[in-house]
Amino acid sequence: MNKVMLKVDGITMRFGNLIANEDVEFQVHEGEIVSLIGPNGAGKTTLFNCITGFYKPYAGRVIFRGKDITFLPPHQICRLGLTRTFQIVKTLKEMTVKENILTGAFLHARKRKEAEAIAEEIIELTHLTGKKDQLGANLTIADKKRLEIARALATKPLMLMLDETMAGLNQTEIKEAMELCVKLKKAGVTLVIVEHIMEAIMPISDRVIVLNSGKKIAEGAPEDVVKDEQVIKAYLGERYYAKSKKC
Amino acid sequence: MVETKKIFSQKQVLSWMCILIAVLPLAIPNMNFHHVMIMFVIFAALGQSWNIITGFAGQTSFGHAAFFGIGAYTSSVLFWKYMVSPWVGMLLGALIAMGVAVIVSYPCFQLKGHYFAIATLAIGEIIQQIFVSWEYVEGATGISLPILPEGFLQLQFHQSKLPYFYIAYVLFVLVIVVAYGIEHSKMGYYLKAIRESQEAGEAIGINPTRYKLFAMMISSFMTAIFGSLYAQYILYIDPFMVFSLPLSMKIVLLTVLGGLGTLYGPIIGAAILIPLSEYTRILFGGTGKGIDLIIFGLLVVLVACYQPKGMIGLFGGWARKGQRTGGEKGE
Numbered sequence: 001m002n003k004v005m006l007k008v009d010g011i012t013m014r015f016g017n018l019i020a021n022e023d024v025e026f027q028v029h030e031g032e033i034v035s036l037i038g039p040n041g042a043g044k045t046t047l048f049n050c051i052t053g054f055y056k057p058y059a060g061r062v063i064f065r066g067k068d069i070t071f072l073p074p075h076q077i078c079r080l081g082l083t084r085t086f087q088i089v090k091t092l093k094e095m096t097v098k099e100n101i102l103t104g105a106f107l108h109a110r111k112r113k114e115a116e117a118i119a120e121e122i123i124e125l126t127h128l129t130g131k132k133d134q135l136g137a138n139l140t141i142a143d144k145k146r147l148e149i150a151r152a153l154a155t156k157p158l159m160l161m162l163d164e165t166m167a168g169l170n171q172t173e174i175k176e177a178m179e180l181c182v183k184l185k186k187a188g189v190t191l192v193i194v195e196h197i198m199e200a201i202m203p204i205s206d207r208v209i210v211l212n213s214g215k216k217i218a219e220g221a222p223e224d225v226v227k228d229e230q231v232i233k234a235y236l237g238e239r240y241y242a243k244s245k246k247c
Numbered sequence: 248m249v250e251t252k253k254i255f256s257q258k259q260v261l262s263w264m265c266i267l268i269a270v271l272p273l274a275i276p277n278m279n280f281h282h283v284m285i286m287f288v289i290f291a292a293l294g295q296s297w298n299i300i301t302g303f304a305g306q307t308s309f310g311h312a313a314f315f316g317i318g319a320y321t322s323s324v325l326f327w328k329y330m331v332s333p334w335v336g337m338l339l340g341a342l343i344a345m346g347v348a349v350i351v352s353y354p355c356f357q358l359k360g361h362y363f364a365i366a367t368l369a370i371g372e373i374i375q376q377i378f379v380s381w382e383y384v385e386g387a388t389g390i391s392l393p394i395l396p397e398g399f400l401q402l403q404f405h406q407s408k409l410p411y412f413y414i415a416y417v418l419f420v421l422v423i424v425v426a427y428g429i430e431h432s433k434m435g436y437y438l439k440a441i442r443e444s445q446e447a448g449e450a451i452g453i454n455p456t457r458y459k460l461f462a463m464m465i466s467s468f469m470t471a472i473f474g475s476l477y478a479q480y481i482l483y484i485d486p487f488m489v490f491s492l493p494l495s496m497k498i499v500l501l502t503v504l505g506g507l508g509t510l511y512g513p514i515i516g517a518a519i520l521i522p523l524s525e526y527t528r529i530l531f532g533g534t535g536k537g538i539d540l541i542i543f544g545l546l547v548v549l550v551a552c553y554q555p556k557g558m559i560g561l562f563g564g565w566a567r568k569g570q571r572t573g574g575e576k577g578e
Contacts, residue, residue, distance in 0.1 A: 052450070078452035090447035092440055094508075103440045106433040107452040115433070136443075155451050 002030040005159055005190050006051070006082070011060035013043075013050050013214075020046040022214045023060070028159070033181060033191045035201045035222075038211035039234060044194045045087055047211070048163055052084045053077045065158070079107065081158035085148040085165055087194070092151075093137035097128055100136055100147055104154030118154055126150040126180065142173045149180065159190040166197050174200045202226070210234065257510065261427065264514055265420055272412050279529055281408040285415055285480060287521040289473050292419040294502040294513025295426050296469035301499075302508035303435060304462045305442025306356070307364040309495050310371030314344040314467040316490035318474025320378065323390050323484055326401075333402040337475035344471035345464045347374075352463045356456055359445075368492070375490035389485025392478065402479045411480050418476065422469050426510055429465070438462055442508075500543060504550055506557030515558050519546070 006028040013021040020043045028034050036044050049055040051062050053074040062070045069077050092100045101119045109115035123132050126146055145165050166177050195201040208225040210218040212234040218225050272284045301307050322336025355366045379387050395401045404410040429435045437458045440448040445455050478484045505516025524539035554560040
């Protein structure tokens with residue numbers, strides 16, 4: 001087993017009386033693709049926010065490559081090599097595709113030339129070459145999502161956390177997104193993916209973690225997780241689960 | 248989007264603008280015109296300074312008169328009480344304004360959007376009140392600067408307005424160079440990212456507070472320099488003149504009219520507003536007060552309705568920036 005990249009240790013997050021995450025713990029190893037799934041409102045995005053520093057968790061710790069990052073601000077976490085994308089895309093609208101990516105590339109570039117070189121490389125990798133001079137605001141949702149990943153990649157992350165980057169895409173676009181994920185894995189980027197689209201996520205994931213109402217209910221290889229009783233209950237409801245047993 | 252042909256680069260257009268501004272006062276040797284040109288250059292530079300924090304970084308400041316006033320008062324007080332050269336006063340004033348900007352904006356940067364704008368407005372007013380009731384700087388009476396023989400060191404010229412113009416002009420060009428440098432560097436991209444989405448910026452490793460603070464420091468420093476210069480030119484200042492809200496608003500409006508967040512914007516805006524306000528004053532005398540603002544208000548309303556990105560939006564082919572912010576649909 002490769003070495004542990006990210007360790008989430010007993011994260012609990014609450015908003016007033018609402019418990020969004022309760023004692024969640026898992027580990028991500030170097031070079032893995034780990035998927036985080038669960039019904040709407042399971043607390044996936046909250047967990048993302050806790051890990052990447054946008055929320056300060058109520059309890060628990062987040063360890064990234066041996067360093068406690070629980071209370072670090074997002075920009076410092078990014079500097080350490082852990083970058084995320086947003087479920088609701090945050091395209092820099094008044095900037096072109098290239099400028100969007102360039103902004104990310106400046107993180108590890110001393111000079112503008114270096115940043116430009118990184119940006120060009122990422123544009124190529126994410127197939128945005130034809131659109132690089134378009135304004136962020138004028139892109140389609142599929143391209144915005146791709147740009148979201150490209151901008152994050154420009155910061156040269158060791159680990160990338162994707163929050164529903166495939167939602168709203170058509171079949172071809174989903175395929176392209178899957179290919180990109182596999183390509184990134186080969187390039188040595190560890191991925192944590194939140195996704196609803198099972199047919200996209202199951203084939204590429206090494207491990208799947210299932211959340212339901214804030215708690216981790218299952219973890220394992222994709223083919224095992226889909227057979228898990230708790231998971232089926234969570235997705236289909238108690239009654240349907242009982243019915244499926246009968247016949 | 249239609250493929251835009253960039254006939255001239257931004258650098259070329261800016262250079263031609265600067266050359267034109269430099270030769271205009273020589274071509275038209277008229278005292279009134281020279282005065283208008285001095286005011287134009289000063290306000291274009293103020294707009295440019297304000298543009299860095301508001302146009303680039305997206306943090307709306309309605310209190311820039313505070314920095315302008317601090318610059319004006321620092322050099323004036325030092326000159327009037329201790330005969331310190333206005334050049335030294337100018338530098339000190341700029342540094343003090345920068346210090347005040349840091350102290351004041353650090354807590355304000357916790358506020359977002361409108362709340363930040365309101366806070367800057369309030370701070371501008373507070374600083375004005377302090378100067379109104381401050382005995383040491385003559386309070387509301389204001390300071391009349393002692394008239395000395397002409398000279399570069401004491402920054403006073405009585406024969407001609409041209410030396411004032413060229414000093415203001417050199418500083419104006421410096422401000423443009425700084426703004427250009429920022430726009431094309433890492434800092435410019437980071438500031439624009441913060442403007443578009445602070446969270447997205449943080450996610451790609453930008454420390455928003457630090458960059459906003461840098462932008463504010465540079466902006467206030469340059470604003471204060473022109474405050475000192477203005478005081479030396481008019482040779483009289485009082486708090487209602489240099490700390491006034493209308494002054495802050497003038498800086499805001501001319502930049503918005505010209506084009507927020509672009510380097511051309513403040514220059515175009517000042518080229519419209521300043522001649523308008525100075526010539527109506529010359530034409531109508533005391534009664535002309537306000538006419539310029541009526542016309543200008545109308546222009547701003549029209550721009551807000553039809554060309555939200557400012558006059559620069561009209562010059563499509565000039566700059567890609569102008570074209571692509573023109574609000575047209577993609578492809």
